[in-house]
Amino acid sequence: MTHATPPIELTGTAEHFAGHSVALGNDFIEALHAVCPTDVSIETTADVSRDWWPMSMHWALAGEVPRRAGAVVRPASTAQVSDVARLCNTAKVPLTVAGGRSGVCGASVPVFGGVLLDITAMQGIVSVDDVSGVVHVLPGTFGPDLENELRSHHALTVGHFPQSFDIATVGGWVACRGAGQYSTRYGTIEDMVAGLEVVLADGRVITTGGSPAAAMGPDLTQLFLGSEGTMGIITQVSLRAHPVPPEGRRTAYAFATFEDGLEACRQIIRRGATPAVLRLYDAAESARGQGGDGTQNMLLVLDEGDPAIIDAVMTVVDDVACAFAASNLGSSLVDGWMHHRNDTSALQALTRKGFVVDTLEIAAPWSKLGDIFNAVRAAMLAVPHARAATCHLSHSYLDGACLYFTFAATPPPHEVEATYVALWDAGQRAVLAHGGNLSHHHGIGINRGRFMAEALGPAHDVLVALKHTLDPNGILNPTKLALPSPFGPSPWPTA
Numbered sequence: 413m414t415h416a417t418p419p420i421e422l423t424g425t426a427e428h429f430a431g432h433s434v435a436l437g438n439d440f441i442e443a444l445h446a447v448c449p450t451d452v453s454i455e456t457t458a459d460v461s462r463d464w465w466p467m468s469m470h471w472a473l474a475g476e477v478p479r480r481a482g483a484v485v486r487p488a489s490t491a492q493v494s495d496v497a498r499l500c501n502t503a504k505v506p507l508t509v510a511g512g513r514s515g516v517c518g519a520s521v522p523v524f525g526g527v528l529l530d531i532t533a534m535q536g537i538v539s540v541d542d543v544s545g546v547v548h549v550l551p552g553t554f555g556p557d558l559e560n561e562l563r564s565h566h567a568l569t570v571g572h573f574p575q576s577f578d579i580a581t582v583g584g585w586v587a588c589r590g591a592g593q594y595s596t597r598y599g600t601i602e603d604m605v606a607g608l609e610v611v612l613a614d615g616r617v618i619t620t621g622g623s624p625a626a627a628m629g630p631d632l633t634q635l636f637l638g639s640e641g642t643m644g645i646i647t648q649v650s651l652r653a654h655p656v657p658p659e660g661r662r663t664a665y666a667f668a669t670f671e672d673g674l675e676a677c678r679q680i681i682r683r684g685a686t687p688a689v690l691r692l693y694d695a696a697e698s699a700r701g702q703g704g705d706g707t708q709n710m711l712l713v714l715d716e717g718d719p720a721i722i723d724a725v726m727t728v729v730d731d732v733a734c735a736f737a738a739s740n741l742g743s744s745l746v747d748g749w750m751h752h753r754n755d756t757s758a759l760q761a762l763t764r765k766g767f768v769v770d771t772l773e774i775a776a777p778w779s780k781l782g783d784i785f786n787a788v789r790a791a792m793l794a795v796p797h798a799r800a801a802t803c804h805l806s807h808s809y810l811d812g813a814c815l816y817f818t819f820a821a822t823p824p825p826h827e828v829e830a831t832y833v834a835l836w837d838a839g840q841r842a843v844l845a846h847g848g849n850l851s852h853h854h855g856i857g858i859n860r861g862r863f864m865a866e867a868l869g870p871a872h873d874v875l876v877a878l879k880h881t882l883d884p885n886g887i888l889n890p891t892k893l894a895l896p897s898p899f900g901p902s903p904w905p906t907a
């Protein structure tokens with residue numbers, strides 16, 4: 413059985429958030445015990461009540477978690493999940509689902525205590541339809557376990573490779589609407605999900621989807637994609653899979669400006685070429701991680717699949733790059749990136765030194781990306797104690813792309829939280845003001861809740877209405893997605 417990976421050492425079990433926490437009575441805990449394995453020890457409940465949100469990594473070093481759950485349950489079947497939901501709903505106890513706890517926005521943090529449902533006891537492939545290329549998998553399955561079995565026993569791949577591949581679960585991919593590094597070829601998770609089994613707040617079990625396409629009203633599967641545990645508990649996922657690619661090819665180019673590189677990516681995609689990986693690094697990131705000289709903007713390209721299709725894709729890529737007089741750097745940069753692309757050790761090292769480090773990823777139409785690139789870096793660098801704000805393009809679509817900013821600051825210890833909030837306010841508001849969205853794939857969690865109403869406008873009311881219908885007692889992951897909570901408002905930002 414694969415387990416969650418702790419983000420950083422936890423040096424205590426205190427709670428950072430003040431305010432209301434729902435206490436669990438002895439009878440309720442006995443009832444949980446009767447349903448499935450239940451743990452109420454302070455060490456365990458503290459450890460499972462945090463994720464990779466950089467702010468809570470700082471708190472962990474100070475001996476705090478954001479908020480401790482009162483109990484952690486580990487159901488092993490849909491029936492047990494259903495029983496837990498029914499108990500929580502009847503007792504009006506908050507119920508927060510956690511998978512790999514690799515979220516970077518605090519989405520799996522149980523903001524008002526209550527029950528944390530660790531879904532990782534439900535692991536493994538249930539069945540595979542080899543003819544159609546559809547795999548039915550349990551939600552607590554981690555990326556490598558899914559891919560290794562699919563590749564070795566079925567010659568299939570789902571093609572979903574987020575940087576957190578080793579530490580995230582299938583249910584978490586779906587609940588956060590994730591994107592893998594090969595998304596330009598295989599799509600993001602919403603393209604891969606063929607159907608779901610979901611336990612609703614009152615314990616009812618429903619299934620959605622199940623066919624390649626449908627005209628049966630709105631697609632209910634999409635309602636749970638990106639719902640971050642607020643609308644239901646995902647207990648099984650059907651994913652579309654592809655034949656394992658027989659061939660792959662890699663190449664890289666250096667562009668004189670990031671804007672040239674952006675326009676080249678747009679032209680490549682608009683001409684219909686969809687290389688699995690198309691990543692453009694600005695000059696600062698190219699120098700930091702891709703061997704650039706401080707002026708070059710590196711474009712990394714990788715494709716895989718049928719050789720005839722790769723030939724066509726790489727021809728288009730090269731045509732476009734040549735038109736911008738980009739120098740061809742061969743494949744070694746991509747080989748290097750493949751080697752270090754999932755290494756996160758710098759994050760922990762810098763956090764231990766007191767740096768504020770985080771990433772902000774957004775999507776926007778091609779026509780807005782240049783302005784966003786400049787505005788976000790300028791806004792963040794204007795924040796006191798800011799040290800760096802850099803960018804790369806990581807996922808491309810017919811109509812736009814994802815820009816992924818990495819930022820760092822070195823505030824004095826007592827200003828870490830205020831600096832973190834100021835950097836997010838500056839960066840995220842600059843994105844929204846210039847036509848970008850709130851998040852491309854990291855989601856909302858605790859951290860981005862304060863921007864939701866601004867980003868969605870009146871459409872947020874529709875989300876609120878859906879929440880009331882599906883979860884009238886508001887027990888599922890309260891306050892996330894800025895949904896109204898009967899337990900109180902979001903405790904973040906604390907000041």
Ligand SMILES: Cc1cc2nc3c(=O)[nH]c(=O)nc-3n(C[C@H](O)[C@H](O)[C@H](O)COP(=O)(O)OP(=O)(O)OC[C@H]3O[C@@H](n4cnc5c(N)ncnc54)[C@H](O)[C@@H]3O)c2cc1C
Nearest residue numbers: 511512513514515519574575576581583584590591641646
């Ligand atoms: C170093 C690093 C790199 C990352 N790179 C990427 C990347 O490339 N692409 C990307 O998309 N993300 C990335 N992430 C973010 C994170 O890994 C993803 O959001 C991931 O999908 C979360 O999965 P998880 O199993 O860890 O979910 P958790 O963190 O445990 O939970 C996340 C949210 O999903 C809900 N949830 C989890 N399981 C279920 C379920 N079964 N039913 C209902 N709700 C559920 C939780 O309640 C919570 O709201 C990265 C994170 C890190 C730390």
